[in-house]
Amino acid sequence: MLALLNACAGGPPTAPVAAATPVAAQSAPRIPEQVSNPAWEADMRRFEAADAQSPPPRHGVLFIGSSSIRFWDTLAQDFPGVPVINRGFGGSELRDSTWYADRIIVPYAPRQVLIYAGDNDLNAGRTPQQLRADFIAFVERVRRDLPKTKLAYISTKPSPSRAHLLATQRQANALIQAEAKRYGVDYIDIFTPMLDATGQPDESLFIEDRLHMNRAGYLIWQREIAPYLK
Template sequence: MNTLRPSLFATALVALLAACVGGPPATPEAPSPSTAGVAPRIPEQVSSPAWEADMQRFEAADAQSPPPRGGVLFIGSSSIRFWDTLAQDFPGVPVINRGFGGSELRDSTWYADRIIVPYAPRQILIYAGDNDLNAGRTPQQLRADFIAFVERVRRDLPQAKIAYISNKPSPSRAQLLPAQREANTLIAAEAKRLGVDYIDIFTPMLDASGQPDESLFIEDRLHMNRAGYVIWQRAIAPYLE
C-alpha cells in the first residue's frame, strides 16, 4: 500500500484545512523597493475609462492653443461635442467646448481635474443624463450624480456659476420619456436648492402630441440637426454671463 511521505502528508493536510476555511492562505508579496512602506492605492469607480483618448486630444489642443481662463465652458456628451457652431451661436462669449460623445454625468465629474479646473471658467454648462438613463441608471442615481458633480466643481472653483441643461427627448429613446421627466424634475429641485441654474430644453423639443419632435433630429433620431441647436441656443442664451 502506498503511503504519503511526511512532507507530502503535511502539505496535503494544510491544503485541506485551508479549503475548509475558504481558500489557501495568501502568501504576502514582497514589496518592491519603490512601493515598500506605501499603502496601496484603491482605484476609484469611474463610469467608463474609455475617454482617455478624448482627454489627450483636449490636452493636445490646449497645448497648441490655450483656451482663455475665465471663459464659459460647455461639457457633457455628444450633444455638446457636435455643437460645431457654439462660438457663432453665442458671439462675444468666450466659449470652450469639451464635450465627449457617449459620456455620462459621472464621467465629467471624474475628469474634472482635466476638463474643468485647468480652465478656471467663470461659468460651466453641462449636458449629460440621457446616456446614463439609457444605460440603466435611475432618475434617483442621476440626481445623486448631479449633486456629486456640483460638489466636485465647487471644491476647486467655488465662484464658478453652474448650469444644468435638462435631458432632451429623442425619438430613438422615446421609451425613456417617463424616466427623463422624473430625472429632470428631481434635478431641477436640487439645482434650486444648490443655487445652480436649470435650463429646460425638454419641453420646447416636444411636438404637439407631447412626443419628441422628429424634425429636430438627424437620421439617427438621437442627435440634433441645426433646428434642434437653434432651440438650445434660444433656451441657453438668457443664462449666459
C-alpha cells in the same frame, strides 16, 4: 515570490510590494463606480493636445457633457462675444465629467460651466435617483476647486430614438431641477420646447439617427440657453 503571495492573500506586504503601491493607485478607474467607459482617456489626451497647440481662454464659459455638446460645431457663432470652450465627449455620462473634472474643468478656471449629461446615463440603466446623486457629486466636485464658478445644468432632451425613456427623463429632470434650486445651480429646460404638439419628441429637430440634433434643434438650445449665460 513571498511578497506576491502575501499581497494576493491580503497579508502584510513586504517592502517590494509597498514600493509598487503608487503604480496601483494610478491604474484605470473602476467601472461603473467612477466612469462609464475607460476609453475616455483618449478624449482627455485629445483635449490636452488641443490646449497645448491653442490654449483656450481662462475665465471663459465652458460647455461639457456628451455628444450633444461635442457635435455643437456652431457653439462660438451661436453665442457671439462669449468666450466659449467646448469639451464635450460623445457617449459620456454625468459621472464621467465629475471624474475628469481636474482635466476638463479646473485647468480652465471658467467663470461658468454648463453641462449636458444624463441622456446616456438613463439609457444605460441608471435610475433617476442615481442621476440625482451624480448631479450632486458633480456640483460638489466643481465647487471644491472653483467655489465662485457659476453652474448650469441643461436638462435631458427628448429624442425619438429614446422615446421609451420619456417618463424616466421627466422624473430625472424634476429631481435634478429640485436639487439645482437647492444648490443654487441654474436649471435650463430644453426638454419641453423639443416636444411636438402631441407631447412626443419633435422628429423635425433630429438627424437620421433620431438621436442627435440638426440645426433646428440647436437653434432651440441657443434660444433657451442664451438668457443664462454669465
